[in-house]
Amino acid sequence: MAMNIELENHKLEKRLCREVGRAIVDYNMIEEGDRVMVCVSGGKDSYGLLDILMKLQQRAPVNFELIAVNLDQKQPGFPEHVLPEYLGKLGVKFHIENQDTYSIVKRVIPEGKTLCSLCSRLRRGILYRVADELGATKIALGHHRDDMLQTLLLNMFFGAKLKGMPAKLVSDDGKHVVIRPLAYVPEKDLTRWADIRQFPIIPCTLCGSQENLQRKQVGNLLREWEKKYPGRVENMASALQNVVPSHLMDRALFPFETLRASGVPDDNGDKAFDDEALPAQSPEPFVAGNPAQARAVIPIAATEAS
Numbered sequence: 001m002a003m004n005i006e007l008e009n010h011k012l013e014k015r016l017c018r019e020v021g022r023a024i025v026d027y028n029m030i031e032e033g034d035r036v037m038v039c040v041s042g043g044k045d046s047y048g049l050l051d052i053l054m055k056l057q058q059r060a061p062v063n064f065e066l067i068a069v070n071l072d073q074k075q076p077g078f079p080e081h082v083l084p085e086y087l088g089k090l091g092v093k094f095h096i097e098n099q100d101t102y103s104i105v106k107r108v109i110p111e112g113k114t115l116c117s118l119c120s121r122l123r124r125g126i127l128y129r130v131a132d133e134l135g136a137t138k139i140a141l142g143h144h145r146d147d148m149l150q151t152l153l154l155n156m157f158f159g160a161k162l163k164g165m166p167a168k169l170v171s172d173d174g175k176h177v178v179i180r181p182l183a184y185v186p187e188k189d190l191t192r193w194a195d196i197r198q199f200p201i202i203p204c205t206l207c208g209s210q211e212n213l214q215r216k217q218v219g220n221l222l223r224e225w226e227k228k229y230p231g232r233v234e235n236m237a238s239a240l241q242n243v244v245p246s247h248l249m250d251r252a253l254f255p256f257e258t259l260r261a262s263g264v265p266d267d268n269g270d271k272a273f274d275d276e277a278l279p280a281q282s283p284e285p286f287v288a289g290n291p292a293q294a295r296a297v298i299p300i301a302a303t304e305a306s
Contacts, residue, residue, distance in 0.1 A: 009196050013055075016193060019184040020052045027168045029179040030138060034064040036179075037136035039127060040094075041070065042083060042202030044194035046142035049182055051197060053140065054092060067093040069130055071123055074100040075204070082200050097130050128176055137177070144182040144190055145237050150218045152240065158214060162248065164240055186233070244268065 024030050038053060040046045050068055057066060070083045080096075087094040101122040131139050143165060151165040167183040170176070182190070194201065226233045245253040246268055 012189060012193060012196070016048070016052050016185060016189060017055055020049075020181045021056055023167060023181050023183045024056070024179075027179070027183075029140075029168055029181055030060070030062065030064050032062040032064070034062075034137045035135055036064055036066050036138045036140050037127075037131050037134060038066055038068045038140045039071075039142065040068045040083065040087070041142070041204070042200075043142070043204070044190055044199060044201060045144055045147075045182065045187075047197070047199040047201075048185075048190045048193050049140060049142040050090075050092070051193070051199075053181065054090070065093070067095060067134060067136065069095045069097065069127065069134070071101075071126055071130075072096055072098045073102045073119075073123070074098070075102045079202060082202055086200050095130065095134060097126060099126050101126070128171060128173070131176055139171075139176055139178045141178060141180050142182060143180045144185045144187050146187040146219065146222060146233070148180075148183060148240065149222055149233065149236050150215055152236075153218045153221070154214060157218070162250075184237075 030036060036053070038046070038050045040050055050066070053066055057064065068087050070087075072078065072080055084094070084096060099122075101119065104122060105119050127139065130136075148165040148167075152163070155161045155163040165180070167180050169178050171178060222233055248254070249256075251257065
C-alpha cells in the first residue's frame with residue numbers, strides 16, 4: 001500500500017514538472033540568465049509553483065535564478081514568521097515586502113462589497129516596484145489552468161468580453177514580463193501536491209474570506225461540469241489555443257466588411273457549423289501525460305521534463 005502511494009506521488013511530481021516545463025517551452029517563459037521573481041502568497045498554488053520551478057532549475061538546459069517574494073499586507077493575525085522560516089529552510093533567495101494594504105482596502109471598500117479589485121491593483125503596483133528593485137527580468141504568478149478558465153467565463157458572463165488570462169504578458173507600463181508557468185496544470189493536482197509536500201498554508205482574510213464571489217461561483221460551476229462530463233474542462237482549455245476569428249464577430253480581428261465570395265472552396269466555410277456528434281460523456285477518462293489525449297488539449301513541446 002505504501003509503495004503504491006509513493007508511486008502515485010512520484011507520478012504526480014513527474015506530471016507537474018512535465019506540464020510546467022511544457023508551458024515554459026511553449027511560451028518561451030524563461031530564458032538564459034533570467035532572474036525570475038516568484039510571487040509567493042502562502043497559498044497552495046504559489047507554493048507549488050516555487051517548488052516545481054526549483055526542481056526544474058536543477059535540470060533545465062538554461063541557467064536562471066529564482067527569488068521568492070512575499071507581500072505582507074498586514075492582515076490581522078497573519079503569521080509573519082511562517083514564510084521566512086519556510087523559505088529559509090528551502091535555501092532559496094527571498095524577500096519579504098511589508099506594506100499595509102489591508103487597512104487601505106478595508107477603509108476604501110464598503111462593507112459587503114468585493115475587495116479583490118482594489119487589493120489586486122495595490123498588490124500589483126507594489127510587486128512591480130519590487131521587481132525593479134530586485135532586478136527581476138520575469139515575474140512568475142501562481143495562476144493555474146482552472147484560474148484561466150474561470151477568468152474567461154467571468155469576462156463572458158459579467159464583462160461582455162471574450163478575454164482570458166494569458167500564459168505570458170507585458171505589464172501595462174511596458175516594463176515587466178509576467179509569466180504563468182502553471183498554465184497547463186489543473187487545480188486538483190496542486191491541491192494534492194500541497195498535501196503531499198505539507199506546505200504551511202496561510203489563509204487569506206481578504207479575498208479568500210468572501211464566500212459569494214463570482215469567481216468562486218464560476219469555479220464551482222467548472223468543477224460540477226468536470227464531475228458530470230469528464231474531459232470537458234480539458235476541451236475548454238484546448239479551445240483557448242484554437243481560436244477561429246472568422247467564426248466570431250469581432251470586426252477588428254477579421255475583415256467581415258470586405259468579405260466576398262471567391263469561388264474557392266474553404267474548409268472554414270459554413271460546413272463548420274454542421275452539428276458534430278458529441279458523446280454524452282467522455283468515452284475515455286482524460287489522463288494527464290497521455291500523449292494521444294494531450295495532443296487534443298495542448299501542443300506537445302519538443303522537449304519534456306523527465
